[in-house]
Amino acid sequence: MKNIYKIIACFVAVGLVSCDPEFENSVEDQGFYDAGDANFTNYVAVGNSLTAGFADSALYITGQEDSYPNIMAEQFSFVGGGEFTQPLMADNLGGLLFNGQQIAQNRFVLAVDAQGNLGPAILEGTPTTEVTTSATGPFNNMGVPGAKSFHLTASGYGNEAGILTGQANPYYARFATGPNANVIEDAASLNPTFFSLWIGNNDILSYATTGGSGVDQTGNLDPTMYGPNDITDPNVFASVYSQQVDALSAGASGGVLINIPDVTSIPFFTTVPAQSVPLDAATAAAVNAQFAQYNSQVLPGLVQLGVITQEEADARMINFQAGINFPIIMDDDLTDVSELLQGPPLNLPADIANLLGQLRQANNNDLVVLTASSVIGTTPDPSNPLGVVGVSIPLEDSLVLTAVEQERVATATASYNATIEALATANGLAYVDARTALAQVAATGVPYNGGLLTSEFVTGGAFSLDGVHPTPRGYAYTANIIINAINETYGASIPTVDIGNFGTVTAANGI
Amino acid sequence: MKKILLFAVLTMATAIMYAGGYRVSLQGNKSLAMGHTGVGVVSSESLFFNPAGMVLSGDKFSVSIGGFGVFSNVAYQNETTGASARTDSPVGTPVYAYISYKATDWLALGLGVYTPYGSTVEYEDDWAGSHLVNNIDLQAIFIQPTVSIKLHDYFSIGGGPIFVSGSVNFNRNLSRTLTDINGNRSEVTIDADGVTATGWTAGLMFSPSEKLNIGFNYRSEIILEADEGTADFENIPNSPLTPFADTNITAELPLPAELTVGLSYKFCDKWMFNFDFNRAFWDVYESLDIDFEDPNIPDSFNARNYKNSSTYRFGLQYEATEMFTLRAGYYFDESPVRDGFFAPETPRNDSNGYTAGLTFNVSDRFQIDASFLYLHFNEVDASYDAYTEDGVAAPFRGTYKSNAFSPGLGLTYKM
Numbered sequence: 024m025k026n027i028y029k030i031i032a033c034f035v036a037v038g039l040v041s042c043d044p045e046f047e048n049s050v051e052d053q054g055f056y057d058a059g060d061a062n063f064t065n066y067v068a069v070g071n072s073l074t075a076g077f078a079d080s081a082l083y084i085t086g087q088e089d090s091y092p093n094i095m096a097e098q099f100s101f102v103g104g105g106e107f108t109q110p111l112m113a114d115n116l117g118g119l120l121f122n123g124q125q126i127a128q129n130r131f132v133l134a135v136d137a138q139g140n141l142g143p144a145i146l147e148g149t150p151t152t153e154v155t156t157s158a159t160g161p162f163n164n165m166g167v168p169g170a171k172s173f174h175l176t177a178s179g180y181g182n183e184a185g186i187l188t189g190q191a192n193p194y195y196a197r198f199a200t201g202p203n204a205n206v207i208e209d210a211a212s213l214n215p216t217f218f219s220l221w222i223g224n225n226d227i228l229s230y231a232t233t234g235g236s237g238v239d240q241t242g243n244l245d246p247t248m249y250g251p252n253d254i255t256d257p258n259v260f261a262s263v264y265s266q267q268v269d270a271l272s273a274g275a276s277g278g279v280l281i282n283i284p285d286v287t288s289i290p291f292f293t294t295v296p297a298q299s300v301p302l303d304a305a306t307a308a309a310v311n312a313q314f315a316q317y318n319s320q321v322l323p324g325l326v327q328l329g330v331i332t333q334e335e336a337d338a339r340m341i342n343f344q345a346g347i348n349f350p351i352i353m354d355d356d357l358t359d360v361s362e363l364l365q366g367p368p369l370n371l372p373a374d375i376a377n378l379l380g381q382l383r384q385a386n387n388n389d390l391v392v393l394t395a396s397s398v399i400g401t402t403p404d405p406s407n408p409l410g411v412v413g414v415s416i417p418l419e420d421s422l423v424l425t426a427v428e429q430e431r432v433a434t435a436t437a438s439y440n441a442t443i444e445a446l447a448t449a450n451g452l453a454y455v456d457a458r459t460a461l462a463q464v465a466a467t468g469v470p471y472n473g474g475l476l477t478s479e480f481v482t483g484g485a486f487s488l489d490g491v492h493p494t495p496r497g498y499a500y501t502a503n504i505i506i507n508a509i510n511e512t513y514g515a516s517i518p519t520v521d522i523g524n525f526g527t528v529t530a531a532n533g534i
Numbered sequence: 535m536k537k538i539l540l541f542a543v544l545t546m547a548t549a550i551m552y553a554g555g556y557r558v559s560l561q562g563n564k565s566l567a568m569g570h571t572g573v574g575v576v577s578s579e580s581l582f583f584n585p586a587g588m589v590l591s592g593d594k595f596s597v598s599i600g601g602f603g604v605f606s607n608v609a610y611q612n613e614t615t616g617a618s619a620r621t622d623s624p625v626g627t628p629v630y631a632y633i634s635y636k637a638t639d640w641l642a643l644g645l646g647v648y649t650p651y652g653s654t655v656e657y658e659d660d661w662a663g664s665h666l667v668n669n670i671d672l673q674a675i676f677i678q679p680t681v682s683i684k685l686h687d688y689f690s691i692g693g694g695p696i697f698v699s700g701s702v703n704f705n706r707n708l709s710r711t712l713t714d715i716n717g718n719r720s721e722v723t724i725d726a727d728g729v730t731a732t733g734w735t736a737g738l739m740f741s742p743s744e745k746l747n748i749g750f751n752y753r754s755e756i757i758l759e760a761d762e763g764t765a766d767f768e769n770i771p772n773s774p775l776t777p778f779a780d781t782n783i784t785a786e787l788p789l790p791a792e793l794t795v796g797l798s799y800k801f802c803d804k805w806m807f808n809f810d811f812n813r814a815f816w817d818v819y820e821s822l823d824i825d826f827e828d829p830n831i832p833d834s835f836n837a838r839n840y841k842n843s844s845t846y847r848f849g850l851q852y853e854a855t856e857m858f859t860l861r862a863g864y865y866f867d868e869s870p871v872r873d874g875f876f877a878p879e880t881p882r883n884d885s886n887g888y889t890a891g892l893t894f895n896v897s898d899r900f901q902i903d904a905s906f907l908y909l910h911f912n913e914v915d916a917s918y919d920a921y922t923e924d925g926v927a928a929p930f931r932g933t934y935k936s937n938a939f940s941p942g943l944g945l946t947y948k949m
Contacts, residue, residue: 085717473928518616526711530773
């Protein structure tokens with residue numbers, strides 16, 4: 024009957040206006056999708072670089088527009104979600120200026136060099152985002168690149184005065200409400216009706232990406248003592264995380280907590296194989312000859328002296344063969360014997376002793392970081408063609424995440440995740456197992472309309488050119504799994520996005 | 535000739551909608567009012583509907599001109615993602631002009647100009663299906679010299695060559711995701727105008743009695759071959775990986791052959807009933823392929839796989855008074871689009887057309903013809919499955935709801 028009237032009305036209106044076709048059930052009608060028990064009027068997202076939309080080693084406008092909170096907020100608009108504001112950068116270059124000095128590099132783009140090789144390159148140009156020029160807030164997206172769990176509750180984390188000393192964060196300084204503000208208080212002051220919290224990644228990630236060059240601070244409950252690349256004590260994490268959940272849920276109808284993925288799911292650690300040094304038979308034999316005395320006399324001698332175990336001696340044997348070899352590496356979890364080797368009876372010169380001090384060959388349990396690819400096999404001293412990284416010069420500790428170091432990361436991650444899940448359950452919040460979701464991307468890939476999302480570097484579609492942060496498509500996938508968890512927990516029916524409509528890496532030469 | 539045709543195209547601005555693919559069945563106000571029937575009708579519009587009928591007219595000379603305003607709308611939505619879009623297409627204005635002159639009892643000559651093909655669909659830029667089309671404007675003008683001969687009391691024939699000039703302007707995004715460094719979607723505009731082609735039409739009419747005419751008309755297939763088109767690429771990333779530079783293109787667009795059979799029957803003195811059956815041979819439209827002259831740019835293949843389709847038309851005419859003739863009609867128009875090939879640039883499912891109209895006899899010589907069409911489409915869940923990225927199919931799905939209104943006005947002068 025409705026249609027009949029419409030048709031009659033259209034006849035009346037002939038030639039003057041056009042009558043829009045109407046769906047029986049329009050997605051634009053209120054009530055087509057259901058918010059369930061949650062209220063999305065004022066959604067606030069709290070977290071680190073992932074929440075900010077960081078990608079390609081930088082924060083830039085188009086990346087922010089495809090941040091997972093922004094994608095979610097657009098979908099929330101179907102169930103009463105309001106405006107979602109973000110502290111947008113000034114450009115798509117991504118770098119940061121602090122009082123005119125560049126303090127963060129521009130983004131990576133996929134470039135083709137003169138030889139036709141394809142790879143990440145830093146986009147040229149002078150960035151225009153000045154940290155001291157505050158972005159006008161408040162902002163629904165409170166993602167702060169680089170933030171660890173305890174930073175969110177640290178007053179002064181947005182104080183410009185602390186930026187150059189590392190006490191404060193330049194991204195937060197752009198929109199902190201004052202020099203003594205902290206992220207959680209700023210977020211809570213927005214009175215979110217719904218929130219998301221994804222924090223803790225950096226509490227293990229900076230340790231991992233620097234090849235375990237920091238310290239596992241488990242047992243140290245004072246985070247002000249931590250270095251930038253340390254692993255946060257799980258009790259510290261649990262304590263601050265719990266405060267944050269309390270602060271954000273205080274007036275909210277609901278929220279969602281997201282756990283910490285494994286570092287082994289990201290291409291930063293899975294792209295460069297541990298076994299990566301090609302040698303022919305003659306070179307292998309020549310190098311082995313150099314290490315003959317080390318293998319046959321030094322190591323057994325150290326065992327005899329009781330300095331190292333036979334097991335460690337076996338692990339420290341150097342043996343190259345014709346074919347692809349494991350590089351030699353510096354492993355700071357080995358017993359440091361450099362002092363000992365300089366004394367009697369061996370009396371080795373200092374440079375040899377230091378080389379052998381914590382030396383071993385890599386093995387399949389080691390993860391070599393992405394940035395090592397530009398180092399392995401090079402000769403840093405052009406006057407010494409025999410000085411080859413991985414063969415006669417060990418890979419630095421910061422380029423290899425050893426099995427022992429991985430274990431520290433995994434232990435801390437498991438503990439953080441147990442905390443996150445328990446707090447989600449205790450507070451009736453949605454819980455997102457991002458760890459499992461990302462492991463699936465890495466293991467089998469996730470099919471979507473038009474392809475398969477994998478964590479293959481550059482081509483897989485999920486990860487941007489820094490090998491750590493997602494692409495827009497990766498963020499869209501993240502948004503979908505979060506939306507699914509929200510729908511399940513709150514009985515909502517928020518539509519998901521087609522991740523095939525979101526881009527991956529950006530090709531550009533220069534500009 | 536080409537210049538004349540071009541001039542005509544530019545001045546008449548025939549931007550039109552659809553009807554069976556990109557066919558626009560609006561070639562006369564009298565006929566449209568009767569469900570666009572006419573193959574068995576003798577009228578001032580016979581030149582188009584069946585040239586064999588021209589010679590049967592009682593008038594020595596007639597001119598019929600007219601046009602339509604086409605208000606067409608398409609709405610799209612996808613319930614999985616919440617994406618939605620509405621076209622904001624400009625008003626289409628198909629026109630026609632038919633002149634016929636009856637030289638002798640058995641011979642009539644005529645000239646017709648009309649616009650039976652066209653499509654103007656404008657979506658919002660960068661909408662969910664923008665990798666398939668942002669907007670398209672297809673226009674074609676037909677010029678048809680015509681001869682009509684009465685061979686026998688019961689039997690006449692007619693026909694003539696058709697000269698076509700067409701143009702097309704088409705814009706879409708290059709893919710679902712490609713952008714320049716600032717996030718502007720990479721897009722291409724294909725433009726070709728002054729494309730000429732020729733074809734022909736022929737008809738027969740049997741008139742076994744005063745009351746009954748049986749007609750048959752065939753219109754040939756015409757392939758518009760654009761040899762001098764251009765492709766204009768915008769927002770292309772500065773990278774050897776995306777070597778999209780402006781270039782020339784060649785492409786083909788088929789205008790399918792059409793067969794119509796039907797009849798008109800006069801009854802109860804003042805009444806006439808018409809039935810037309812159209813068969814459009816759309817299977818010629820297999821693919822819309824664009825060949826880029828620049829060898830670095832991969833050619834674009836867009837499967838269409840249209841099927842032949844039929845239209846069933848019914849019309850009624852009532853000569854109410856000396857001054858007024860009233861008409862009404864209905865037609866059912868089958869879509870030539872197959873499942874899985876529902877491309878949003880011609881979003882066509884089966885439709886029902888409801889028509890009405892009248893002729894006002896101002897004097898013995900002057901008539902004003904008016905008509906109205908409401909074209910109703912059911913809501914349809916459809917997809918275009920032939921789109922691929924990196925060799926993987928990425929179907930574009932959704933629900934479509936279309937409609938169209940078309941009021942028309944014409945003048946006829948006869949003597």
